[in-house]
Amino acid sequence: MFKKSITMFSLVFLMFLSMGMGAFADDLTVVEEMPYYEVETGMSEEIQVAIADINQVNAQIEAEITAAQAAAATLYANYQSNLAAEENTAAKAQLTAQYETEITSLISQLQLTAQQITLAGIERSNAAGIQSEIAFVDTLFGDRNAKIDPIIVVGW
Secondary structure (H helix, E strand, C coil): CHHHHHHHHHHHHHHHHHHHHHHHCCCCCCCCCCCCCCCCCCCCHHHHHHHHHHHHHHHHHHHHHHHHHHHHHHHHHHHHHHHHHCCCHHHHHHHHHHHHHHHHHHHHHHHHHHHHHHHHHHHHHHHCCCEEEECCEEEEECCEEEEECCEEEEEC
C-alpha cells in the first residue's frame, strides 16, 4: 500500500512539474544542435530558395523528433510506473522486453522517416547548387540516446 502511495505521489508530482515546464520552454528549440541557415544578401535567388528549403526540411525533422520524444517519454513513464508496481520477476522481465521492443521500434521508425526526409532535401539542395551533407544529432528518447540526421550546408 505504501509503495502505491509513493508511486502515485511521484507520478502526480511529475505531471504537475511537466505541465509547468511547458510554459517556460515555448521559445526553446527541442534539438539545440538543429542547424538553421540565414539567407544572405549576396546569394542568388536559387540559393536563397534552396536555403529556405533546407531550413524547412530541418524544421520538419525537428517536428518528427519532438513527436517521437513525447511518445518515448510516455512509454518510459508508463514502463517505470508498471515496473515499480509489479513484484513478480517474470512479469518485470516481460514488461522490460515489451518496453525494449516498443522504444526500439519508435526510434527506428523516426530514424527511417528522418532519413527519407533528409535524403530528399539533399537531392533538392544539390540540384540547386548547394553542397550539403547529413549531420547526426544526438537526441534523448525516454532513457535512450539516438542519432537523427538533419542537413548541414557545406558550401555553394
